[in-house]
Amino acid sequence: GAFLYHHLQQKVRSAEALAQKYKQQQEALSAQLQVVYEHRSRLERSLQKERGEHKKTKEDFLVYKLEAQEALNKEKQDSMNRYGALSSQHKILKNQHEDVKKQLIDLQLQHNSLKLEHRKTLETHSQKYAQLQQEKDNEVTNLQDTVFKLREESKLLRKAHQEVHSQLLNAQTQMEEFRQLKEALQKMPSFK
Numbered sequence: 001g002a003f004l005y006h007h008l009q010q011k012v013r014s015a016e017a018l019a020q021k022y023k024q025q026q027e028a029l030s031a032q033l034q035v036v037y038e039h040r041s042r043l044e045r046s047l048q049k050e051r052g053e054h055k056k057t058k059e060d061f062l063v064y065k066l067e068a069q070e071a072l073n074k075e076k077q078d079s080m081n082r083y084g085a086l087s088s089q090h091k092i093l094k095n096q097h098e099d100v101k102k103q104l105i106d107l108q109l110q111h112n113s114l115k116l117e118h119r120k121t122l123e124t125h126s127q128k129y130a131q132l133q134q135e136k137d138n139e140v141t142n143l144q145d146t147v148f149k150l151r152e153e154s155k156l157l158r159k160a161h162q163e164v165h166s167q168l169l170n171a172q173t174q175m176e177e178f179r180q181l182k183e184a185l186q187k188m189p190s191f192k
Helices: 003-133 137-185
Strands: none
Touching: 003 137
16 A cells, blocks of 8 residues: 555656646746737737838829829920910911012012113113204203203102112011021921
8 A cells, every 4th residue: 555655646746747847838838929929919010000101102102193194294285385386486487488478579570670661761761862962952951951850750760779679688688587587496396
């Protein structure tokens, strides 16, 4: 009986030691599990914070994208308006250039016509003067009056010729200015 009692006590002590060992392992595992839970809780909070920041960043990006698109559309519209204005101005200048060109042609024709008329008038005057020179001496006074009148008429024609010539020069200058303006417009990048 003593042997059996001693044997049972050893078994009880062994079982208690084993139970104590298991209890310590359980406490260690509980502590580790608590650490894991706390770490998981921190990770979940961090993940929630990251999600919130990601959502805010996404919303900010969408707002920026919308504003950038609106700015681009506004710039595009402004560019189209500027192009339309330049195109209209170009058409106006082109029409004005055509008008000046027509005026120049008309003035050149008028100038040539007056030049021919002036030459014919000078020839007529020369013939009349030569004819009057051959008339009688008693018609000298009347001849001088006629020559004076013809010379005055010639002066008027020369004056008219000079005025037409000045108008022609002015028209040529204006056409040159329109040509330079047209070249300047064609060199503008926004116009192209």
